Amino acid sequence: MSTPFGVDLGNNNTVIACARNRGIDIIVNEVSNRSTPSLIGFGPRQRYIGETGKNQQTSNIKNTVENLKRIVGLPHNHPDFKIEEKYFTVPLHPDGHGGISAEVKYLNKSHKFNATQLLAMYLDKIKNTAYTETKGNITDICLSVPSWYTEKQRRAAADACKIANLNPVRIVNELTAAAVGYGVFKANDLPEDEFKKVAFVDVGHSSYQVSIAAVKKGELKILGSSFDKHFGGRIFDYAIAEHFANEFIGKYKIDVREQPKAFYRVLTASEKLKKVLSANTQAPFNIESVMNDVDVSSSLTRDELEEMVKPLLEKIHIPIETALKEANLKAEDLDSIEVIGGSSRIPIVKEKISEIFGKPLSFTLNQDEAIAKGNAYICACHSPTVRVRPFKFEDYNQYTVSYFWDKEDNEDEDHLEVFSKGGLFPSTKIITLFRKGPSFEIEAKYTKSHELPKGTEHNIAKWKISGVVPSQGESSIATKIKLRNDPSGFYTIESAYTVEEQIVKELVEPKEGEEVDEDAEPEYKEVKKLVKKSDLSIEAVTAGLSDKILQKFIEEEGKMVSEDKLVAITEEKKNQLEEYIYELRGKLDDQYKDFANEQEKEKLSSMLMKTEDWLYDEGEDSTKAKYIAKYEELASLGNLIKGRYLQKEQEKKEQYRQKQEQAQSKAMAEKMAAQREANKNKEQTKEQSKQDEDVEMEN
Structure with missing residues (x-):
């Protein structure tokens, strides 16, 4: 059973939440912090991810990569690259697939890791943090991303999850996750019939987002959304x-x-x-x-x-005004303004936001943890083993997407706007094309440049649909293609099949008010209908990684994880050896002095000194096997002396226990004797009292 797992991937810090114990819990990391630094450091022997990377960032600045969510899925030729580059202390390069890679020195060699790999490394660490805390099976994840992420960026985030051996059950917009948390955990304060209009504002480390939502008990719709990618x-x-x-x-x-x-x-x-x-x-x-x-x-x-x-x-008003316009609302129509994000604590930011809305702000949501809790709830909704309160929500489509195909005879159009900006998703549309066969291609593209962030690639995905066979005697056949904007915001073709016109018999229904003779035979009529003929095969080329590259990255990550574990175990064995040296030396002249002869003491002292000298010289960077061998060499004599000491201590404990038992037995015997004497005296007293009563009666 997988523990539902939600991750709010922040540019500066990341928050993890899990659905358990009849609620949503925030997971603390190895130093008991409720958030984990979003960075990766590379060293001569291992990687330093999260807290360890942050601790070494000053001394390892040229090999530490942060701002992960700003470069994942970002093309190297994108205008944002020039803006983001100044926030990095490592060289950034094209990755050979149109994306970005970071160059670092790792294992004493120069390595280039692309942005998806880097995010996968970090998510793998986050997964292990959740496992350490919950001891649950961590496989399913709901990951939140900024609302301005394109298809390519969302696919890259999903691929990073897969490389970390996680199943991305949903990629969700950050403010949508916060709004879901609001709708679920504040359900008692929400109306049942009418929608409450709520603005959600998130001012984070690197970006600023606004979403306008309509929410009531059990249901949520995002009506409008806007952002500033470079305000934080x-x-x-x-x-x-x-x-x-x-x-x-x-x-x-x-x-x-x-x-x-x-x-x-x-x-x-x-x-x-x-x-x-x-x-x-x-x-x-x-x-x-x-x-x-x-x-x-x-x-x-x-x-x-x-x-x-x-x-x-001076530009803080733009996302708010844009989101209100897209939602077709005015500020006075809103019932509440919920503000989250670490940078929303800055006084001037709060003041400006309140001025623009003309209303006081609400901080009922946890500014740092609201998104993570919403993610965990959404992940729990996808779990077959966890029961959660039903909650329906629909997200806001940020960009217009059209599907294109090659025109054939008698076709007037070669494309169709299918998912428009402002539409809600998940959503499904079915289109019909007449094809001659045997195959054809369909392509999805962003089609309104003014809606897109500058530099956004227009191509989304391409599909080759095969197996088209027209009916006998026909030059073409109708094909039904089911297009979908799925819950993660991905544009897909869910299915494709051919249909043909057939004559079928339908029962003739009586007209309204017409008398029906129950003994009469049912009347049928012949009608022409489109009936499914055969399913078509679909080959997709998406913005995500190919199966071959994905598998390669999974294997590389597995290898690096193994190397990190080996380094950690080796360090543990080294520390164990060092502790044993100091412990044995300290006790040899104290607790163990009466349990070793002079020859043994001299031999062991010499062994301890030689091992210590080795440890701080050539053994400073040795192997796990050598540390274990050195430990066992010392333990062969040290544990012998320690065993004598422990045996003597056990004898002392046994003697003490026997004395305690004897004392307890003696005390018990004395107590019983005293009780018997008391009972005897009591009987004598009763007898004497009886005799005195008999004497009085005789008198």
Whole structure:
């Protein structure tokens, strides 16, 4: 049985939730944090993912990859690439398939991993975190992505799940997941008949999204959605960092941008300062030995920060107004404005959003965990073993998609707009084409450029449909093609089949009000109907990875996981050996001194010293087998002495136990003797009382 597993993949931190214990729980990681840094570090022996990667980021800055969700599925020639490149401290290159790869030094060699592989590595780590906490079978995942993700990006996210040996039961828009959580967990506050109009606003680390939803008990519809891909907390961080970088040039004669480590430390301190300014109007800024042994100090006010990001704040109204327009609503029509996302804690951001809506904001959802909980619930809906409260929801189609085909005789059109912007999905449409056979192709494309983010590829997928055989005597045959915008937002052809016209008999139904003779024979009429003839085969070429490349990446990830485990076990054996050396040396002159003769002590002390010298010299980076061999060599004599000590301790415990038993037996015997004496005295007293009563009666 798979534990339903929801992941809110954040650009800075990721939150995991699982459906269990009759509710949705947030999963803590190995250091008990409720969110995990979204990055991967590469070292000479292993990978450092999540918390371990964050801990080593300063010293391993040139081999640490973050901002994973910004490059997955992004073409290398996309205009966003130039924007994103400045946020990376590793070189980025084309991956040979139109995407992006990061170059790092791993296992002392240069490696290039594409964005899908990198995301898969991170999801594999997240999966193991969930397994460690729940001990459940973690296979099914609901992963949330930004609403502006194209087909290619959504497919890349699904492929990353598969490489991590996860089954992506659904790829869902982030704010839709939050809205589902709102509809499910606040069901008691929702009306049963009328829809409540709610705006969901998410200001995250790298993007800003708005969705307008109609929600009532048990049902949700996304009416409108908009976004700004380049509005988020990291813009504030970089604005602060650039401000101080410029200040330090004049004040300390250093340019921290010349050294990646120095600038990263400034950037980290800038993020902390931003958080302090959310609660205070002024904050200090101090870093020791930031560069060239120079200590820096300064301060910043909230007003100064707001002035720095003024151009950004001036466009904060655009996604809100666009989403309202697409939903065909005005701000006054809304019943609530629910705000989530870490950057929504910035005072000026809250203030501006409230001004635009003209209403107070609501923070009833957990700003960091709402999306993950919604994901876990959606995943639970797909589980055959977990029972959840029924909840129907439909998402908002962000871009218009048309299907194209080659024109044949007497056809006026070669394409059809099937899924328009603003439509709800999942959705299915059936089209009919007359084909001569034996095969034909259909292609799906984005068809309205003004709706698309600049640089978006128009091609989505292509299908080859084979097996078309016209009926005898006919030049063509009708083919029915079922087109689908599925629950994950993927555009597919679900099925294709040919139909032919046949004469069939239908029962003649009596007209309304006409008397029916029950004894009369049923009357039939012959009618022409399209009847399914045969199913057609479908070969798809999508934006996702081919089966061959996918399998290759799965094998590579499995190999890297094995290498990481081997390094972890080797480190564990090394630590075990080191602990044994110190423990044995400390006890040899203390607890074990009476249990080893001088010859044994001298031999063991020599062995301990030689092993310690080896451990901190050539054994610093040795193999698991050698650490085990060294441990067993020491244990052959050390455990012998330890065994004598433990045997003596056991004898002492046995003697103590026997003494305790004897004392308890003696105490019990004394107690019983005392009880017998008391009973005897009691009987004597009763007898005496009886005799005294007899005497009184005689008198």
